[in-house]
Amino acid sequence: MNMTDEAEQQYFPIYLKTMRANTIQAFNIYIKVKGKYVLYHSGGENLTEDILLKLIDNKVGVVFVADKDKESYNRYLVDNIPAFIKDKSIPLDERSKIIHYSVKSIALQFFSKPDIQTLPYFHNSVSKLTDFILLDDDALFSLVRLSSNTFENYIHSINVGVFGTGLAKFVLGHDSRHNIQKIATGLFLHDIGKSIIPPSILKKSNPLNHNEWNIVKQHPVEGYKLLSNMNFITEESRVIVMQHHERKSGRGYPMGLKDNQIHLYSKICSIADSFDALTSARPYRKTVEGSFNALLILKNEMMKEIDPIIFQHFVKLFSHSLQKPSNKTIAIPRTTIPPPSYRT
Ligand SMILES: [Fe+2]
Numbered sequence: 056m057n058m059t060d061e062a063e064q065q066y067f068p069i070y071l072k073t074m075r076a077n078t079i080q081a082f083n084i085y086i087k088v089k090g091k092y093v094l095y096h097s098g099g100e101n102l103t104e105d106i107l108l109k110l111i112d113n114k115v116g117v118v119f120v121a122d123k124d125k126e127s128y129n130r131y132l133v134d135n136i137p138a139f140i141k142d143k144s145i146p147l148d149e150r151s152k153i154i155h156y157s158v159k160s161i162a163l164q165f166f167s168k169p170d171i172q173t174l175p176y177f178h179n180s181v182s183k184l185t186d187f188i189l190l191d192d193d194a195l196f197s198l199v200r201l202s203s204n205t206f207e208n209y210i211h212s213i214n215v216g217v218f219g220t221g222l223a224k225f226v227l228g229h230d231s232r233h234n235i236q237k238i239a240t241g242l243f244l245h246d247i248g249k250s251i252i253p254p255s256i257l258k259k260s261n262p263l264n265h266n267e268w269n270i271v272k273q274h275p276v277e278g279y280k281l282l283s284n285m286n287f288i289t290e291e292s293r294v295i296v297m298q299h300h301e302r303k304s305g306r307g308y309p310m311g312l313k314d315n316q317i318h319l320y321s322k323i324c325s326i327a328d329s330f331d332a333l334t335s336a337r338p339y340r341k342t343v344e345g346s347f348n349a350l351l352i353l354k355n356e357m358m359k360e361i362d363p364i365i366f367q368h369f370v371k372l373f374s375h376s377l378q379k380p381s382n383k384t385i386a387i388p389r390t391t392i393p394p395p396s397y398r399t
Pocket residue numbers: 245246274299300
Protein backbone atom coordinates (compact mmCIF):
# COMPACT_ATOMS: atom_id res chain seq x y z
CA MET A 56 0.00 0.00 0.00
CA ASN A 57 1.34 3.46 -0.82
CA MET A 58 1.07 6.57 1.35
CA THR A 59 -1.81 7.97 -0.73
CA ASP A 60 -3.95 4.88 -0.03
CA GLU A 61 -3.26 5.14 3.71
CA ALA A 62 -4.14 8.84 3.74
CA GLU A 63 -7.46 8.17 2.02
CA GLN A 64 -8.67 5.27 4.10
CA GLN A 65 -10.92 5.56 7.14
CA TYR A 66 -9.93 4.29 10.59
CA PHE A 67 -11.74 3.30 13.76
CA PRO A 68 -10.40 3.44 17.32
CA ILE A 69 -9.75 0.29 19.35
CA TYR A 70 -8.76 -0.11 22.98
CA LEU A 71 -5.12 -1.06 23.28
CA LYS A 72 -6.09 -3.45 26.08
CA THR A 73 -7.85 -5.69 23.55
CA MET A 74 -4.47 -6.47 21.96
CA ARG A 75 -2.54 -9.36 23.52
CA ALA A 76 1.22 -9.59 23.62
CA ASN A 77 2.85 -12.32 21.53
CA THR A 78 -0.01 -12.69 19.08
CA ILE A 79 0.06 -12.17 15.33
CA GLN A 80 -2.82 -10.09 14.05
CA ALA A 81 -3.78 -9.93 10.39
CA PHE A 82 -4.35 -6.13 10.37
CA ASN A 83 -2.10 -3.08 10.64
CA ILE A 84 -2.17 -1.01 13.84
CA TYR A 85 -1.95 2.78 13.56
CA ILE A 86 -1.41 5.58 16.05
CA LYS A 87 -2.48 9.18 15.62
CA VAL A 88 0.35 11.71 15.55
CA LYS A 89 -0.47 15.43 15.06
CA GLY A 90 -3.85 14.52 13.54
CA LYS A 91 -2.40 11.98 11.08
CA TYR A 92 -2.61 8.19 11.19
CA VAL A 93 0.84 6.63 11.29
CA LEU A 94 1.54 2.91 10.86
CA TYR A 95 2.81 1.58 14.20
CA HIS A 96 2.75 -2.20 13.76
CA SER A 97 2.25 -4.24 10.60
CA GLY A 98 -0.16 -7.14 10.34
CA GLY A 99 1.43 -10.58 10.03
CA GLU A 100 4.25 -9.76 12.45
CA ASN A 101 4.55 -10.77 16.10
CA LEU A 102 3.09 -8.16 18.44
CA THR A 103 5.68 -8.39 21.19
CA GLU A 104 5.34 -7.27 24.78
CA ASP A 105 7.94 -4.53 24.12
CA ILE A 106 5.87 -3.07 21.28
CA LEU A 107 2.83 -2.85 23.56
CA LEU A 108 4.83 -1.55 26.53
CA LYS A 109 6.18 1.36 24.48
CA LEU A 110 2.60 2.50 23.88
CA ILE A 111 1.60 1.97 27.52
CA ASP A 112 4.67 3.93 28.69
CA ASN A 113 3.59 6.78 26.43
CA LYS A 114 0.09 6.64 27.94
CA VAL A 115 -1.50 5.56 24.64
CA GLY A 116 -4.77 3.77 25.47
CA VAL A 117 -6.38 3.87 22.03
CA VAL A 118 -4.89 2.81 18.70
CA PHE A 119 -6.49 2.60 15.25
CA VAL A 120 -7.35 0.01 12.63
CA ALA A 121 -8.43 0.68 9.03
CA ASP A 122 -12.18 0.29 8.38
CA LYS A 123 -11.46 -2.35 5.75
CA ASP A 124 -9.94 -4.54 8.49
CA LYS A 125 -12.96 -4.39 10.83
CA GLU A 126 -13.90 -8.01 10.18
CA SER A 127 -10.33 -9.13 10.71
CA TYR A 128 -10.16 -7.23 14.04
CA ASN A 129 -13.46 -8.81 15.14
CA ARG A 130 -12.07 -12.28 14.41
CA TYR A 131 -8.97 -11.44 16.43
CA LEU A 132 -11.20 -10.39 19.34
CA VAL A 133 -13.19 -13.64 19.28
CA ASP A 134 -10.03 -15.74 19.05
CA ASN A 135 -8.57 -14.02 22.11
CA ILE A 136 -11.59 -14.18 24.46
CA PRO A 137 -10.50 -17.55 26.00
CA ALA A 138 -7.04 -16.16 26.77
CA PHE A 139 -8.59 -13.15 28.54
CA ILE A 140 -10.96 -15.42 30.49
CA LYS A 141 -7.96 -17.41 31.79
CA ASP A 142 -5.58 -14.51 32.37
CA LYS A 143 -5.84 -13.94 36.12
CA SER A 144 -3.03 -11.37 35.96
CA ILE A 145 -5.69 -8.94 34.67
CA PRO A 146 -8.28 -7.85 37.30
CA LEU A 147 -11.68 -9.49 36.80
CA ASP A 148 -13.52 -6.21 36.06
CA GLU A 149 -10.93 -5.37 33.42
CA ARG A 150 -11.28 -8.80 31.78
CA SER A 151 -15.07 -8.41 31.82
CA LYS A 152 -14.75 -5.04 30.08
CA ILE A 153 -12.53 -6.47 27.34
CA ILE A 154 -14.76 -9.51 26.75
CA HIS A 155 -17.93 -7.37 26.84
CA TYR A 156 -16.35 -4.93 24.38
CA SER A 157 -15.34 -7.81 22.07
CA VAL A 158 -18.86 -9.25 21.93
CA LYS A 159 -20.32 -5.76 21.44
CA SER A 160 -18.02 -5.12 18.49
CA ILE A 161 -19.12 -8.32 16.74
CA ALA A 162 -22.79 -7.74 17.65
CA LEU A 163 -22.65 -4.33 15.96
CA GLN A 164 -21.43 -6.01 12.77
CA PHE A 165 -23.98 -8.85 12.89
CA PHE A 166 -27.03 -6.78 13.85
CA SER A 167 -26.25 -4.23 11.10
CA LYS A 168 -26.17 -6.97 8.49
CA PRO A 169 -27.31 -10.36 9.78
CA ASP A 170 -25.86 -12.88 7.37
CA ILE A 171 -24.70 -16.49 7.57
CA GLN A 172 -21.04 -15.44 7.20
CA THR A 173 -21.08 -13.38 10.43
CA LEU A 174 -23.49 -15.52 12.48
CA PRO A 175 -20.84 -18.18 13.38
CA TYR A 176 -18.52 -15.44 14.71
CA PHE A 177 -21.25 -13.82 16.72
CA HIS A 178 -22.35 -17.24 18.01
CA ASN A 179 -18.77 -18.11 18.90
CA SER A 180 -18.28 -14.86 20.84
CA VAL A 181 -21.55 -15.38 22.74
CA SER A 182 -20.54 -18.95 23.53
CA LYS A 183 -17.23 -17.77 25.03
CA LEU A 184 -18.94 -15.00 27.00
CA THR A 185 -21.32 -17.67 28.33
CA ASP A 186 -18.31 -19.80 29.37
CA PHE A 187 -17.09 -16.80 31.38
CA ILE A 188 -20.51 -16.38 33.05
CA LEU A 189 -20.76 -20.09 33.84
CA LEU A 190 -17.22 -20.25 35.21
CA ASP A 191 -17.45 -17.46 37.73
CA ASP A 192 -20.38 -15.72 39.47
CA ASP A 193 -18.29 -12.58 40.00
CA ALA A 194 -17.73 -12.43 36.22
CA LEU A 195 -21.50 -12.51 35.77
CA PHE A 196 -22.04 -9.72 38.32
CA SER A 197 -19.28 -7.68 36.72
CA LEU A 198 -20.87 -8.09 33.25
CA VAL A 199 -24.29 -7.11 34.62
CA ARG A 200 -22.75 -3.88 35.94
CA LEU A 201 -21.41 -3.12 32.45
CA SER A 202 -24.88 -2.99 30.88
CA SER A 203 -25.46 0.26 29.02
CA ASN A 204 -28.68 2.28 28.73
CA THR A 205 -28.01 3.34 25.13
CA PHE A 206 -30.87 2.81 22.69
CA GLU A 207 -29.40 0.55 20.03
CA ASN A 208 -30.73 -2.87 19.15
CA TYR A 209 -27.33 -4.60 19.43
CA ILE A 210 -26.68 -3.05 22.87
CA HIS A 211 -30.15 -4.08 24.08
CA SER A 212 -29.52 -7.62 22.78
CA ILE A 213 -26.28 -7.87 24.75
CA ASN A 214 -27.87 -6.50 27.93
CA VAL A 215 -30.73 -8.99 27.69
CA GLY A 216 -28.26 -11.76 26.76
CA VAL A 217 -26.16 -11.12 29.88
CA PHE A 218 -29.13 -10.67 32.26
CA GLY A 219 -30.96 -13.67 30.80
CA THR A 220 -27.92 -15.97 30.78
CA GLY A 221 -27.22 -15.05 34.41
CA LEU A 222 -30.84 -15.72 35.25
CA ALA A 223 -30.76 -19.05 33.41
CA LYS A 224 -27.62 -19.97 35.37
CA PHE A 225 -29.37 -19.15 38.65
CA VAL A 226 -32.62 -20.93 37.76
CA LEU A 227 -31.43 -23.90 35.67
CA GLY A 228 -27.64 -24.11 35.93
CA HIS A 229 -27.66 -27.07 38.30
CA ASP A 230 -29.92 -29.15 36.04
CA SER A 231 -28.14 -31.03 33.23
CA ARG A 232 -31.42 -31.31 31.28
CA HIS A 233 -30.99 -27.66 30.32
CA ASN A 234 -28.21 -26.47 28.02
CA ILE A 235 -27.31 -22.93 29.12
CA GLN A 236 -25.19 -22.38 25.99
CA LYS A 237 -28.21 -22.94 23.73
CA ILE A 238 -30.42 -20.78 25.94
CA ALA A 239 -27.79 -18.00 25.82
CA THR A 240 -27.70 -18.12 22.02
CA GLY A 241 -31.46 -17.49 21.87
CA LEU A 242 -31.25 -14.71 24.47
CA PHE A 243 -28.51 -12.80 22.65
CA LEU A 244 -30.42 -13.16 19.36
CA HIS A 245 -33.93 -12.58 20.73
CA ASP A 246 -34.47 -9.28 18.86
CA ILE A 247 -32.62 -10.12 15.65
CA GLY A 248 -35.97 -9.73 13.81
CA LYS A 249 -35.82 -6.00 14.56
CA SER A 250 -32.82 -5.68 12.27
CA ILE A 251 -35.17 -5.74 9.28
CA ILE A 252 -37.60 -3.13 10.66
CA PRO A 253 -36.99 0.32 9.08
CA PRO A 254 -35.15 2.67 11.51
CA SER A 255 -37.86 5.29 10.83
CA ILE A 256 -40.26 3.02 12.77
CA LEU A 257 -37.82 1.73 15.41
CA LYS A 258 -36.56 5.23 16.26
CA LYS A 259 -39.89 7.05 15.98
CA SER A 260 -40.51 9.28 18.98
CA ASN A 261 -44.25 9.75 18.33
CA PRO A 262 -46.77 6.92 18.87
CA LEU A 263 -46.75 4.26 16.16
CA ASN A 264 -49.77 4.06 13.85
CA HIS A 265 -51.68 0.81 13.36
CA ASN A 266 -49.60 -0.36 10.39
CA GLU A 267 -46.29 0.48 12.05
CA TRP A 268 -47.28 -1.36 15.22
CA ASN A 269 -48.25 -4.41 13.17
CA ILE A 270 -44.79 -4.37 11.56
CA VAL A 271 -43.10 -4.18 14.99
CA LYS A 272 -45.23 -7.06 16.30
CA GLN A 273 -43.93 -9.29 13.53
CA HIS A 274 -40.28 -9.08 14.68
CA PRO A 275 -40.37 -12.35 16.68
CA VAL A 276 -41.68 -14.21 13.60
CA GLU A 277 -39.24 -12.47 11.27
CA GLY A 278 -36.32 -13.27 13.61
CA TYR A 279 -37.40 -16.90 13.85
CA LYS A 280 -37.66 -17.17 10.06
CA LEU A 281 -34.29 -15.47 9.54
CA LEU A 282 -32.54 -17.89 11.90
CA SER A 283 -34.42 -20.92 10.53
CA ASN A 284 -33.32 -20.01 7.01
CA MET A 285 -29.70 -19.73 8.17
CA ASN A 286 -30.11 -23.23 9.64
CA PHE A 287 -27.28 -22.71 12.14
CA ILE A 288 -28.86 -22.60 15.59
CA THR A 289 -31.23 -25.05 17.23
CA GLU A 290 -34.94 -24.89 17.99
CA GLU A 291 -34.10 -24.57 21.71
CA SER A 292 -32.59 -21.17 20.90
CA ARG A 293 -35.10 -20.14 18.25
CA VAL A 294 -38.12 -20.66 20.52
CA ILE A 295 -36.86 -17.75 22.64
CA VAL A 296 -36.80 -15.50 19.57
CA MET A 297 -40.36 -16.50 18.66
CA GLN A 298 -41.96 -16.25 22.12
CA HIS A 299 -40.16 -13.50 24.05
CA HIS A 300 -43.16 -11.13 23.80
CA GLU A 301 -45.76 -13.71 24.83
CA ARG A 302 -47.34 -12.95 28.22
CA LYS A 303 -48.99 -15.15 30.87
CA SER A 304 -52.33 -13.34 30.43
CA GLY A 305 -52.43 -14.23 26.73
CA ARG A 306 -52.15 -10.53 25.81
CA GLY A 307 -48.66 -10.86 24.34
CA TYR A 308 -47.69 -11.36 20.71
CA PRO A 309 -47.30 -12.73 18.04
CA MET A 310 -49.51 -15.71 18.96
CA GLY A 311 -51.23 -14.66 22.20
CA LEU A 312 -50.05 -17.81 24.02
CA LYS A 313 -51.07 -18.28 27.66
CA ASP A 314 -48.98 -19.18 30.69
CA ASN A 315 -48.49 -22.94 30.27
CA GLN A 316 -48.14 -22.59 26.50
CA ILE A 317 -45.10 -20.33 26.83
CA HIS A 318 -41.70 -21.99 26.90
CA LEU A 319 -39.70 -21.64 30.12
CA TYR A 320 -36.72 -20.14 28.27
CA SER A 321 -38.95 -17.48 26.73
CA LYS A 322 -40.26 -16.59 30.20
CA ILE A 323 -36.66 -16.02 31.31
CA CYS A 324 -36.08 -13.79 28.28
CA SER A 325 -39.26 -11.76 28.77
CA ILE A 326 -38.22 -10.71 32.30
CA ALA A 327 -34.71 -9.69 31.19
CA ASP A 328 -36.19 -7.94 28.14
CA SER A 329 -38.85 -6.02 30.11
CA PHE A 330 -36.26 -4.93 32.67
CA ASP A 331 -33.88 -3.65 29.99
CA ALA A 332 -36.73 -1.84 28.21
CA LEU A 333 -37.36 0.10 31.45
CA THR A 334 -33.71 0.84 32.25
CA SER A 335 -32.63 1.88 28.72
CA ALA A 336 -33.33 5.03 26.73
CA ARG A 337 -36.21 4.81 24.27
CA PRO A 338 -37.09 7.36 21.54
CA TYR A 339 -40.73 7.49 22.71
CA ARG A 340 -39.95 8.13 26.40
CA LYS A 341 -38.04 10.81 28.26
CA THR A 342 -37.25 8.94 31.47
CA VAL A 343 -34.93 5.99 32.12
CA GLU A 344 -35.61 3.98 35.26
CA GLY A 345 -32.88 2.98 37.70
CA SER A 346 -32.49 -0.75 38.43
CA PHE A 347 -34.34 -0.61 41.76
CA ASN A 348 -37.31 1.28 40.32
CA ALA A 349 -37.46 -1.03 37.30
CA LEU A 350 -37.65 -4.07 39.59
CA LEU A 351 -40.44 -2.36 41.57
CA ILE A 352 -42.37 -1.61 38.38
CA LEU A 353 -42.04 -5.24 37.27
CA LYS A 354 -43.23 -6.41 40.70
CA ASN A 355 -46.14 -3.97 41.00
CA GLU A 356 -47.35 -3.74 37.44
CA MET A 357 -46.30 -6.85 35.56
CA MET A 358 -46.78 -9.80 37.88
CA LYS A 359 -49.84 -10.94 35.90
CA GLU A 360 -47.61 -11.16 32.84
CA ILE A 361 -44.36 -12.70 34.10
CA ASP A 362 -43.35 -15.81 36.05
CA PRO A 363 -43.12 -14.94 39.79
CA ILE A 364 -40.52 -17.61 40.68
CA ILE A 365 -38.18 -16.60 37.85
CA PHE A 366 -38.70 -12.96 38.86
CA GLN A 367 -37.53 -13.74 42.43
CA HIS A 368 -34.29 -15.11 40.99
CA PHE A 369 -33.93 -12.00 38.85
CA VAL A 370 -34.17 -9.78 41.93
CA LYS A 371 -31.43 -11.89 43.58
CA LEU A 372 -29.23 -11.60 40.48
CA PHE A 373 -29.45 -7.80 40.66
CA SER A 374 -29.05 -7.53 44.39
CA HIS A 375 -25.79 -9.56 44.12
CA SER A 376 -24.59 -7.66 41.04
CA LEU A 377 -25.12 -4.22 42.52
CA GLN A 378 -23.32 -5.05 45.76
CA LYS A 379 -19.67 -4.15 45.93
CA PRO A 380 -17.59 -7.08 44.62
CA SER A 381 -16.37 -9.36 47.40
CA ASN A 382 -14.56 -12.65 47.74
CA LYS A 383 -17.58 -14.31 49.32
CA THR A 384 -19.03 -17.29 47.52
CA ILE A 385 -22.66 -16.72 46.62
CA ALA A 386 -24.98 -19.65 47.19
CA ILE A 387 -26.94 -20.13 43.98
CA PRO A 388 -30.59 -20.85 44.86
CA ARG A 389 -31.99 -24.08 43.43
CA THR A 390 -35.35 -24.48 41.80
CA THR A 391 -36.99 -27.55 40.37
CA ILE A 392 -38.21 -26.77 36.90
CA PRO A 393 -39.28 -29.40 34.35
CA PRO A 394 -37.18 -30.10 31.26
CA PRO A 395 -37.87 -28.16 28.08
CA SER A 396 -40.85 -28.88 25.91
CA TYR A 397 -41.88 -27.12 22.73
CA ARG A 398 -45.34 -25.68 22.59
CA THR A 399 -45.01 -23.15 19.80
FE1 LIG B 1 -38.45 -8.01 21.07
